[in-house]
Amino acid sequence: MAIERYSKDHEYVRVEGDIAIIGITNHAQEQLGDVVFVEVPEVGKRVKAGEQAAVVESVKAASEIYAPVSGEVIAANADLAADPALVNTDPMGKAWFMKIKLTDKSELDNLMDKAAYDKFVADSH
Amino acid sequence: MSSDPADASAPPKRTPLYDLHVAAGAKMVPFAGYEMPVQYPMGVLKEHLWTREKAGLFDVSHMGQAFLVPDDNRFETAAAFLETLAPADVSVLKPGQQRYSQLLGPNGGILDDLMATRLGFAGHDHWLYVVVNASRKDADFAFIEAQLPSGLTLKRVDGFALIALQGPKAAVVLEAHAPGAAKLDFMASVDAPVGGIWSHISRSGYTGEDGFEISVKTAEAVALWQMLAVHPDVAPIGLGARDSLRLEAGLCLYGHDIDETTTPIEAGLAWSIQKRRRIEGGFPGADSILRELKDGPARRRVGIKPEGKTPAREGTEICSMDGSRIGTITSGGFGPSVNGPVAMGYVDATHAAPGTQLTLIVRDKPLPARVVELPFVPNRFIRKAKI
Structure with missing residues (x-):
């Protein structure tokens, strides 16, 4: 079963083996509003935890998406360029941003589990 | 779109329509010292398209409204004063007529942009009604007051809300409550009841669509809003879509596209400086602005x-x-x-x-x-x- 972790920047990390699927949470898409543009990283790019890895833009503003974990980008979701609204309709499913081959699985310990993330979101209101 | 950092420390103000926005599920954000709806559950994208197809209802009560009232009951007195601050031909306005202009600094930089209207109703057609940007209103009114000659009064009308109804269906919607409204010309205004609520109605807006801006007493703002909002072609629209609508319409947003470092000529607003003012000058920065007009900025x-x-x-x-x-x-x-x-x-x-x-x-x-x-x-x- 996949492990799911969350960042304070409202990204999710779904881990299967040493591959992490990264996207933004439902709370994040609600806050952004209508997504009109997504820029995902190139396959082969090496990202470090905390570094900018993608961009998501609503009508109102551009937001940077940070890599919650370090590794090499092994896949990027091309569907988001053609249909950025997928981020609003299916953020935790079809609208994944990138898949990263993890270099340091212990970085997952710095992230929140679902219960902790739900509390984090509730407390920030 | 940004809120005014000068107001960041003060508690945000609320318009008379605040409770309606919250009840409608609006996302409220600080803007120019007010808590304003940036979007409703429909979302910016659909709100924008709705306004272009039907009619959008906007709360713009945060904007600054004031009257310039001359003691001598002569409109020319109020017009002549505003012409010392702004480059529009104000004196030529007929009762009810409205004009876009800018308050200018000594070098011709834009201190704010505004709408100036000669009131149309009997006994008040010597009054000039001005509407300025929310983020600038305190500065603007202080600036105007500091230069007021004797015999002229600036009456701030903080007790009024301002509601905009914009879109191709706006005229049909308003006509049902204010017979004759659909006959108003662009940039003309009338003082008339809307469903029994006394209002100042102008055919103007900030979306590029046909529409109206309606000034109404605070106590009656909720009733007017609800009266218009109940129409199936009308939806409330937040500041997010207001910004994307005006951007597509090529309209300037103060503090972004125009400010003290830009002149009306650089900003492509030469159309708002009428012929007599180009010949006579007499507004702040006239020398450099008229030179820019001739030689190009x-x-x-x-x-x-x-x-x-x-x-x-x-x-x-x-x-x-x-x-x-x-x-x-x-x-x-x-x-x-x-x-x-x-x-x-x-x-x-x-x-x-x-x-x-x-x-x-x-x-x-x-x-x-x-x-x-x-x-x-x-x-x-x-x-x-x-x-």
């Missing part, structure tokens, strides 16, 4: 269309094809009706012709773009009402 505000899908936001660097920096984006984002990125900004006058190829630097990457005619979406103001 060094830079111009232009429409800019990024060629891909990436929006270019305010602050984006604009380069010529040889790589030299020639300007900056002052408003930019996604245009829902255009279904792509739209922007405007200032470029060196030699690169201002429509069709000119440019490069925008977005996140350190060059992005092809070109200068285009404004507006991005044709304005659909009703120049002469036919109904």
